[in-house]
Amino acid sequence: MSAPTAAQAMAAAVARLRAAGVPDPARDARLLLAHAASVDASRVTLIAPEEIAPEIAERYENLIALRAVRVPVSHLVGQRAFYGRDFKVSRDVLDPRPETETLIELALSEPFDTVLDLGTGSGCILVTLLAERPEAQGVGLDLSESACLQASANAVLHGVHTRADIRQSDWFEAANGRFDLVVANPPYLAKSEMAAVSPELRLHEPEMALTDGLDGLSAYRVIASQAQGYLTATGRVLAEIGWQQGADVARIFKAAGWGRVRILPDLDGRDRVLWADTPA
Structure with missing residues (x-):
């Protein structure tokens, strides 16, 4: 009996992932086959008619079994794309996500020479x-x-390690000096929201990066109360927020005396980034 082709193996994988409730099973089956076969995802179509080698079939089977129990694809392949670059990831850090690219765009919209990243995660x-x-x-x-x-x-992977100082710290504890830009993607899910998040998040990403275990606003209170002491005169804070948190986060920063507070949307039009500064 001949070995199955790559196309047949992928079709079986799609069916298995669909039965397990995995969103977009065809995409994941394709990406994982590419990883198992050590080819670029764009070349999967080219190998589809070919018989799949036993060692690749075994590797693919293991990957699909893990994906079926909702281990994220990024953890299985060891990386995730963000703003045109691939970042190494693991279960120790929150996966980079497309909505965070809104924060990047806003940060790059004005000049800065120094930046402080709170809760840097994958970096x-x-x-x-x-x-x-x-x-x-x-x-x-x-x-x-x-x-x-x-x-x-x-930082080493992308050649910026000589300009990046990574420190273990509880928020501002290990910070010193002043910065043109303070950025953060803090844990903003309320404890009550955790039961509804996907298994990929709930079971395979660090809980401390997802929720404060309370109302999801703790980090913003810390940043609002302390960040002014770490900003230059023309500095600004940009922080990612949950799409329903805009009014609450704006209220926290205004109460802490920030001169200008804005809530800006992502590409889907949902509240996504807080911008706060203290113009003269």
């Missing part, structure tokens, strides 16, 4: 900003030592 925000601004220097802070190691690895 995707800090590393991207430093890669886009070759003269800038940055500091990334995270409570998780594993996240700091992951961010440092991504």
Whole structure:
């Protein structure tokens, strides 16, 4: 009996993933076959008619079995694309997500020479900003030592490590000096929202990066009360928010005395980024 073709293996994988409730099973089956066969995803069509080698079939079977229990594709292939670059990821950090690219665009809309990234995680925000601004220097802070190691690895991967200082820190604890830009993608899910999030998030990404275990607003209170002490005179804060949190986050920053507070939308038109500064 001949071995199945790559196309047949992929069709079986799609059916298995669909039965497991995986969103977009065809895309995931394709990406995982490419990874198992060590080819670019764009070449999967070319190998589709060919018989699949036993070692590739075994590797593919293992990957599909893990995806069926909702391990994220990014964890299985070890990376995720963000703002045109691939970032190494693991279960120790939150996956970079497309909506966070809105924060990147806003950060790049005005000049900055120094940036502080709170809760840096994979380092995707800090590393991207430093890669886009070759003269800038940055500091990334995270409570998780594993996240700091992951961010440092991504800084090396993208050639910005000489300009990125990654430190383990509880919010501003290890920060010093002043910055033109303070950025953050803090844990903003309320404890009550956690039961409704996808299994990929709930089971395979760090809970401390998703929720404060309370109302989802704790980080914004810390940033609102302390960030002014770390900003230059013309500095600004940009923080990602949950799409229903705009009014609450704006209220927190206005109450803390910020001169200008704006809530800006992502490409889907949903509230996504807080912009706060203190113009003269």
